Amino acid sequence: MDYELFSPQHSELPQGPYFGDFGGRFVPEALIGALEEIGEAFAKAIVDPEFVAELQRLHAEYTGRPSLLTEAPRFSEHAGGARIFLKREDLNHTGSHKINNVLGQALLTKRMGKTRVIAETGAGQHGVASATAAALLGLDCTIYMGAEDCARQALNVARMRLLGAEVVPVEAGTRTLKDAINETFRDWVASVETTHYLFGTVAGPHPFPFLVRELQRIIGVEARAQIQEQTGRLPDAITACVGGGSNAIGIFHAFIGDEDVRLIGCEAAGSGIASGQHAAPLNDGRVGVLHGSKSVIMQDEDGQTLPSHSISAGLDYPGVGPEHAWLQSIGRGEYHPVTDDEAMAAFRLLCRTEGIIPAIESSHALAAALKIGRELGEGAIIIANLSGRGDKDVDTAGKYFGYLDAQAEEAETAEPVGAQDPAEADDAADAGDTAERSRS
């Protein structure tokens, strides 16, 4: 496949530090030097044919790119006549889009002469990907993971250890992703001479939002070519889940200039926006500074970060990347809330109609695709970014649907709470608590 890996040098789209009013670099002075070094190293790398060729070789021979674009006809039967296509990042080595970013940053680490990487992880996907890249390239690796998430994703903890990484459970604060990020920054301040912070998403201080986007934009570059090849035209809409937002920006970016393509980010609405138990800052947050950049965050009146809630550990984050805040502010991106129940209904529907077990994170994008499909109707074309596979979520889903051991028999006769048909889930959404809110 012939494509341009990185944004054209003359691109008119923002390249950081700012995306409109968002972004920047709000960090202790001690880290400024390292961030500048990363920015400079990356700027050189992306115009160095050797770096580009090495990354492309790893994409092709290690990750398995390009990832497939798979039409999902039986799933689409529930989408009002629209055709839903899945961008199969779940088929990448390590099972999600995270590998795209870590391979690029691990190569960059070596170019900077550093020998160790550290990373935060929520669901464990980025931690596993980081540990994988570190093993592949011979780097030491330490992963910080909230103690709560370690419990929710125990198998991923074991995976990272198998790959040779040290996993440090973080007991501070809310014991989730945001606290893991704090702890990784603390490590980095003390270790920056030898260590690269392999940041996992398009948040954080400049240059991370730009750098991670550049390493993820291959998703959209491929999808744009594939959909035209398979259908002869561009899609009407793209849906992608948004935690920090790296898979979403990755698939959106190549389409930003295609004004007729709706870019729909799906935030985790947890138990519903009105409940306050969610992880949807773009639906219920305010502009603020968190983890090194200005964006939209969940916070109380004083600016203390509020705890987030989602059934999906990978979306359980009270902030969001600044480029998404910008896309929303200019009306180019839409950010829809998707509840736990809506996501789980779409999760099971995809399992049963297509034989694909999606990550719960990605199931938020699937739920939105069904809904948008019913809105757009016959003949509409939608790409849902299937950012990861659901093997890691089988335990959570098994419990949710009552499919484990003694629960199973009961589940066959009586639908458990929350295991709604997608249509019912949609009705619930229409009832109000997850209604889309525009902040543009």
Added chain:
Amino acid sequence: MSTAEVLRDCAADNRAAFIAYLPVGYPDVPGSLDAMRAVVAGGADIVEVGIPYSDPGMDGPTIQAASVQALRGGVRTRDALTAVEAVAAAGATPVVMSYWNLVYQYGVEAFARDLANAGGAGIITADLTPDEAGDWMTASEAHGLDRIFLVAPSSSPERLAYVTAHASGFVYAASTMGVTGTRAQVGASAEKLVADTRAAGAERVCVGLGVSNRQQAAEVAAYADGVIVGSALVTALTDGGPAAVEARAAEFAQGVRDHA
């Protein structure tokens, strides 16, 4: 009194200033005010009133734990202004130390106004460098407040000059690459950093991070204009209340006078 005046008076006295950090709201708001009065009684020249934050990325375990307890107790940003008044009334010069989102949410101009009215001399900004400080430059000028920015051993000569050019009052030199907390030794890099920061144009440089005892305070006082102590005082407060804080403060106050 501005921090520059305090530091000049100390220099005239042939000693460094003792700058004490304590978080407002720990163990609770009244208790934190008592602790601040106690460090002043123990000899602190300047008191940094820390505002607890949910995501204190620059702080080690001691101050993290104090912040968690203070937030559980319901501490608010405005309580820092009450603490500033208490410190001023006790006879020391108060400054605030904050992560930027708290000031940003209060409103940069509004916070500067209220801080100045409460008798505060400036803000130490843990995660705000001059690069992002446009609003704060304006507000601090308008209200006569000190912009106390940090430098670190990793700062390039260009960064030292840039930060120094935008700072007022004093420049805060982080002694080591790391987070707050007591250390057996203050980094050897601290003395060089102070010298480099002066060479970059800073009139007054104070050193923080890791100062744990009287002897370390004396060592730092030999080359810096002020010695900043935080975690050691928080630990004293945890272990023995305001009386212990006053006793520890008196040791540091001795330390900054030892070198002469």
